Amino acid sequence: MIARISYAFRETWASFKRNVTLTMAAVITSAVSLLLVGSTFLIQRAFDNLLTRWKGDVELIVYVRSDADVNQIQVIQDALNSQPAVIDVSKLRYLDQAQSYAEAQKLFAGDPGTLRLLTPENIPSQFKVVPISQDSNLIRELGEQFRSLAGVREVAYAQDVFDVVARVSQFIRIATTAMSIVLLVVAVGLIWNTIRTAMFARRREIEVMKLVGATNWFIRIPFMLEGLMQGLIGGVLSCLGLWGLNTAWSNAVADFNDTELAALVVTDGYMRFVMFILLGIGAIAGAVGSGIAATRFLDV
Amino acid sequence: MIRLENVTKTYGTEIPAVRDASFEVAKGEFVFMVGPSGSGKSTLLRLMNRQEQPERGAVWVAGKDINEMSDSKVPYLRRNIGNIFQDYKLLLNKTVFENVAFALEVIGRPKHVIRQQVPAVLDLVGLSDKEDRFPHQLSGGEQQRVSIARAFVNRPLILLADEPTGNLDPATGEGIMRLLDRINNTGTTVVMATHDQRIVNMMRRRVVQLDRGVIVRDQERGVYD
Numbered sequence: 104m105i106a107r108i109s110y111a112f113r114e115t116w117a118s119f120k121r122n123v124t125l126t127m128a129a130v131i132t133s134a135v136s137l138l139l140v141g142s143t144f145l146i147q148r149a150f151d152n153l154l155t156r157w158k159g160d161v162e163l164i165v166y167v168r169s170d171a172d173v174n175q176i177q178v179i180q181d182a183l184n185s186q187p188a189v190i191d192v193s194k195l196r197y198l199d200q201a202q203s204y205a206e207a208q209k210l211f212a213g214d215p216g217t218l219r220l221l222t223p224e225n226i227p228s229q230f231k232v233v234p235i236s237q238d239s240n241l242i243r244e245l246g247e248q249f250r251s252l253a254g255v256r257e258v259a260y261a262q263d264v265f266d267v268v269a270r271v272s273q274f275i276r277i278a279t280t281a282m283s284i285v286l287l288v289v290a291v292g293l294i295w296n297t298i299r300t301a302m303f304a305r306r307r308e309i310e311v312m313k314l315v316g317a318t319n320w321f322i323r324i325p326f327m328l329e330g331l332m333q334g335l336i337g338g339v340l341s342c343l344g345l346w347g348l349n350t351a352w353s354n355a356v357a358d359f360n361d362t363e364l365a366a367l368v369v370t371d372g373y374m375r376f377v378m379f380i381l382l383g384i385g386a387i388a389g390a391v392g393s394g395i396a397a398t399r400f401l402d403v
Numbered sequence: 404m405i406r407l408e409n410v411t412k413t414y415g416t417e418i419p420a421v422r423d424a425s426f427e428v429a430k431g432e433f434v435f436m437v438g439p440s441g442s443g444k445s446t447l448l449r450l451m452n453r454q455e456q457p458e459r460g461a462v463w464v465a466g467k468d469i470n471e472m473s474d475s476k477v478p479y480l481r482r483n484i485g486n487i488f489q490d491y492k493l494l495l496n497k498t499v500f501e502n503v504a505f506a507l508e509v510i511g512r513p514k515h516v517i518r519q520q521v522p523a524v525l526d527l528v529g530l531s532d533k534e535d536r537f538p539h540q541l542s543g544g545e546q547q548r549v550s551i552a553r554a555f556v557n558r559p560l561i562l563l564a565d566e567p568t569g570n571l572d573p574a575t576g577e578g579i580m581r582l583l584d585r586i587n588n589t590g591t592t593v594v595m596a597t598h599d600q601r602i603v604n605m606m607r608r609r610v611v612q613l614d615r616g617v618i619v620r621d622q623e624r625g626v627y628d
Contacts, residue, residue: 315505319478
């Protein structure tokens with residue numbers, strides 16, 4: 104038994120060294136495809152976190168004209184406070200122009216064009232309203248009432264933004280899933296091809312093995328092990344890549360601490376789960392791809 | 404030990420390589436299969452270790468119909484059958500010792516068995532002093548001896564030899580024949596395909612002659628004619 108195991112590992116290693124270029128190609132492709140699979144998981148999770156946070160947070164923003172006077176603002180505030188059945192009055196927040204400007208600096212950090220148009224003087228101040236009611240029709244009705252108040256510039260429903268984000272996240276989910284499936288197929292194909300090449304290089308040996316009565320499994324296992332190692336190494340690389348990407352992203356998002364964007368991160372526990380999945384997919388795809396190749400080319 | 408019953412084997416749509424062949428080889432027998440190239444000698448050998456399967460007829464080896472057995476049993480059948488070829492089929496990147504040990508290694512024999520069996524069989528074929536050489540450092544006759552050692556190291560019941568002297572000069576070929584004779588004397592059944600008249604006439608063993616896939620002569624202590 105020990106003789107067999109050491110035989111399998113010796114052959115696997117020898118084959119690795121013999122086919123360095125092809126092995127590298129297979130490893131890198133599986134790493135990239137698995138990285139994409141992992142990213143799909145993380146992006147999806149991040150959006151879910153973001154959407155959950157939003158759902159229970161601000162649902163309605165009443166923008167106040169920049170030229171509204173103190174009285175008009177007071178009227179709006181009173182009108183909001185008079186609806187304790189629909190909105191959570193205790194969570195009602197007013198951002199004056201300076202605060203709104205500070206928020207805009209962060210929200211539009213990636214959009215200097217828009218930012219240049221805004222000044223602390225022309226930016227609307229805003230009431231952030233958290234509704235109690237989950238009935239979006241009721242909230243919209245209320246919003247329409249506020250829209251008619253003097254001094255109100257615009258009423259924005261978070262639901263609208265929410266729907267857009269949900270649609271975007273859905274699109275990203277489909278696109279990244281499709282891409283990772285395509286790349287995974289390419290990776291399996293490359294592993295398949297390396298194994299085929301490895302078997303061709305050793306066809307004399309395989310012929311002798313079959314003639315002296317080596318079982319098919321005995322012949323196949325070193326090749327499957329080779330494929331499995333390629334998939335697994337690809338998996339390890341993709342985990343490192345994913346961890347790096349996630350760390351960089353989390354650091355970047357940490358700057359947006361008091362905006363909703365800060366929710367667009369995943370926890371370490373979920374990260375570990377995803378890494379585990381990637382290693383599993385890598386190992387299985389490698390073993391299965393090479394196993395199929397080995398079986399196909401074993402019929403001398 | 405080996406029995407063929409009305410065996411027919413066709414490659415593709417061409418005329419049969421072997422047609423309606425029946426014969427039996429007893430345990431410990433030495434049989435020459437003779438006939439010109441393409442007469443079906445090699446095909447018959449390949450039918451005996453299930454490298455080929457016939458369209459019709461049955462091949463019995465050591466009491467089993469080998470075309471009825473499942474693919475997973477075939478390796479165990481082959482452990483009872485040694486094979487020797489005209490072109491030796493040695494692994495060029497392995498030494499003499501490693502080539503012979505390989506046959507034991509891939510059927511899962513433990514190291515201590517290998518360390519004991521390989522020197523013994525190399526001694527039998529007269530290559531004890533060359534176990535660290537590589538095939539390209541050996542003469543043709545020596546390479547064939549290595550391949551015989553590899554075929555015999557597992558003490559098979561049957562040895563199938565396909566033109567083992569085909570690439571060798573007469574004197575070297577005779578040496579190989581003496582070795583096969585010694586192996587036969589240990590009780591191993593030997594079936595050898597050849598078109599080397601001199602050797603067949605020298606040995607005076609049973610001769611089965613083939614002509615275009617048909618057995619035309621089966622003679623005890625025969626000659627090649």
